[in-house]
Every structure is written in structure tokens, then in C-alpha cells.
Amino acid sequence: MATIEISHLSKRFHDRKRNAEVVALDDINLTVAKNELLCLLGPSGCGKSTLLDIIAGFAKPTAGSVTVDGRPVTGPGSDRGVVFQQANLMPWLPVWENVAFHLKLRGGQKGERRAIAQRYIDMVGLTGFENHYPSELSGGMNQRVGIARALLMNPQVILMDEPFGALDEQTRMDMQNELVRIWQEHRGTIVFVTHGIDEALTLGTAVAVMSARPGRIRELIRLDLPRPRDITSPQFNELKRHVLDLLRAKRADALSA
């Protein structure tokens, strides 16, 4: 059963300064199955974040369609949780209120909101920081709050836009392990945008390698490496070489074109 269905999707911008049409996404066809963790991998400017924005409902496609569980996407909604590049937390709310922001908008009782928030705060390992403000936490901890906020809505899918991009190497690896753990324990469909080859191969059940200008899906690679994944294993390196070849070939195309 498919959860996300993207068919013949294109997105064109008009660059007013250059007075030119920019094709950000060109005829994207992609199916993400239930409980899949799909990584969208590509260089900056390949349209991977635009694609995620369209699935989230923040942007509209020029042509084509996206459906989530059979329903066409018309705007943002709580059936699709988004974890942003920057955590985008409300700086005036403590951690638990940020996590339970979905319930606050729906007018839930404070005690109930607090109790539900606690479950997700524990889940992302922030127990004890419930009453801290975002400015009092590190970048990695803020991202955990962002993840908890998305999880709490119990969405059909979670869309992640380079959520660990601004973190240091060590923290990023911890967060990747954490994400895999949460995904394994709670099941769910995740689309994860990244420009890190190691990150994509560490996390994904599949990796969609994208090319830039126009943004296209170059190849969809299914991964069946055992978890936890060993980024130094021969199989991992073989896959990595293959992905690098794909990315290099595109660059060569782009340069000779």
C-alpha cells in the first residue's frame, strides 16, 4: 500500500532578476510505501527541498500531483509532520509547550497536553528539559524538540528537511541513531532530505538520487543493508561508490552541456 504517490510532478519558477524560467523539478514520479524511510539525496539546488515543500503543502506544483494516503495534497496539515532545517520552535514557549503545540492549537486541557507531551519528550531523550526554553538548549536538543513536535501529531508521514545539517559530526551521528531507533520502534513513513551520502545510506530503506537543473530523480536505490549499518563495511563502500559515480556523472554532464 502506497502512502505517498507523486506522479508527473513539475515545478517551474520564474527568476525575475535573470528573466528566465527555472525548472526546479522535472517530471518526478515517486512512490513511497508505508513504513519506508526514503532519503532524497542530491546536491544543493537539485530541488529536493522544493519537492519536500510540495509534499508538505507549503508550495504548489506547476504540474502533476501528490497524494498522501490517497488524498491529494492541497496545503499544509497535521497528517504530515515536518522537521525543518532550523528547528523553528516558538522561542516564547518552553520545551513541553512546543512539543504539544499541535494540542494547544486544538485547545486541549493543559494537564492533558502536559502528559502527552511528556511521552514524546521522553521518546527523544529530553527528559528533565521540559521547562527549558529553546534558547537555553543546544542545536541538537532543539532538533529533538522539533522531532517530538512532529511525532506527537501521530502523522501519516514525517518529512525531514536536512534536520541534522547544522549539527556537528558527533551529534549528527547520535541523532541519526536516535532517529532509526524511533522509526524502528514506532514505525511510520519518513521522507528525509539530505546532501550527505553517508547519512542517506545510513538511514534509508531506499535512496532517491537526484540531479540538478532540471531536478530529476536519477536512480532509486533500494537498500537492504543490515542495521545498525557499518559505514566502513565493503557493501556500504560499494554503494557509496555507486552513488558517487551517479553524482559525478551528472556533474560531468552539466559541465559539458
Add this chain to the structure above:
Amino acid sequence: MRALPLIGRLERYIVPILVIAGWEAFSRSGALPAALLPAPSTVVWAWADWIFAINGSTQTYSGNWIFDTLASLMRVLAGFGIAAALGVLLGVAIGWSRLVEIVIEPTLQALRPIPPVSWIPLAIIWFGIANKPAIFLVFLGAFFPILLNTIHGVKTCDRNLIRAGAMVGGGNHELLRFIVVPAALPSIFAGLRIGIGSAWMLTVTAEMVAVKSGLGYVLWDSYYFLRYDLVLAAMASIGMLGFLSDLVIRAIMARVLHWQRNTTIQGEED
């Protein structure tokens, strides 16, 4: 900033003490007739009688300070209260809705450059000599800074926070209430602080011209009777009340915006 050591706490009193001592000495030296520049000690005596009726030196005003103060305070609170309610409400509407902005903002921007005091003749014709023209002027003076700061606060709300709110399922109404307004609060408070300053300025102006009570009236009346000690006492009273009302707003602001403590330079103060 770290807490100042004791000597640093004393430093802040050096300049005021020198100014007052110099003023006292100058007044007593006889370079000017004593009536034209009363010494601080004379002012304090007049002020004390105005407040506590100790020796009747301020004649009809003796012991009336609290009533004069309450009269002015009431006008400030009324005018400022209306300005705050309307300024924040309209400011949020203009900042949030392009339609409201197009319909209302040009008119308000056309009215804004007219100094509030130039409304005095019309205010008197419309409302007579009483509280109403003063409240009207106070309202005019406080309204625009509150309005403009609210608009600014709403318009500079981080788009990404609104995205996050839409993501968790917020409609326009929820986004406005739970994201845009809280995000605009720092600007709104900046507007309120400017507004309360204008409010005192205009109360006093109105009382000099259009009302027969309040601190501004005492100030102007004493000028006619050559009681410059009372003029100075009235000035000091107005300054003190202006300072105190700003202090109240700052205290409320510190409570409401306590989340800013770790994010801004201002937050480092305490």
C-alpha cells in the same frame, strides 16, 4: 552585565547630587532674584506643603497634590488605555491582512503627521473644557506609536514559525493568536513604552489649555501667580509619575517577555 560593586552603585548618584548642590548654591548666591530660580530646598518645602499641607504656603493647593495627581493619572490611563486597545487591535489587523492595510492604513498615515497638540482647538469645540478633550489628546499621542510598532511586530514575524504552525494544523485564526501576536509582543511593548511617554506629555499640555485641574493646570496656574517653586514641584511630580508608569510597563514586560532573558542584550540587564 555583571552586578556592579558597591562603589559602582554609588557612582550613579554623583552627578545628580552635584547638579542639585550646584543649583542650591547658585540660587542662594543671589546672582538671580530668588523668586526666578527657587533653590531645591524651597521647591521641596513647597512640594511638601502641596502634598501634606504642612504650612499652607501653597495656599489653595495646600494638601491637594493627591487630587491633582489622580486627575492627571485618570486622564493618562483613560487615553492610554483606549489607545493601547485600539492601536494593538488595528495594528494586528493591518499587519496581518493586506485588505485591511489597503483600506485603513493610508488614512491613518495621512493623519499621523498632524501633531496631536494642533487638535486642541477642535478638541475643545467638540468636547468642551473638561476631561474629554484631554483624554482625546492623550489618545492621539499614544495611539500612533502603539499602532506603528504593532504593525511592525506583526509584519516581521518569522515566516518559518508560521510554516511550523501551519504544519501542526493551525488555521489563520490560530496562527494569528498563537504565533503572530506572541511574536509581535516585544514590538508592541516598545510601542506601549513610547505611548505612555506621549500620554503624559499630552495630559500636561491639555491641562494647561483645556482643563481646570491636574498637575499641568497647577503648573500653568502657578506660573501666572509667579510661584516658580510650585512650577518646579509640578514638573518634578510629572517626571516622577512618567517614570513610575514606564516602570510599571517595564515590569509587566519583564514578566510577559521573560523568555527573552537569554536571547537579547536587554535580557542581560538583570
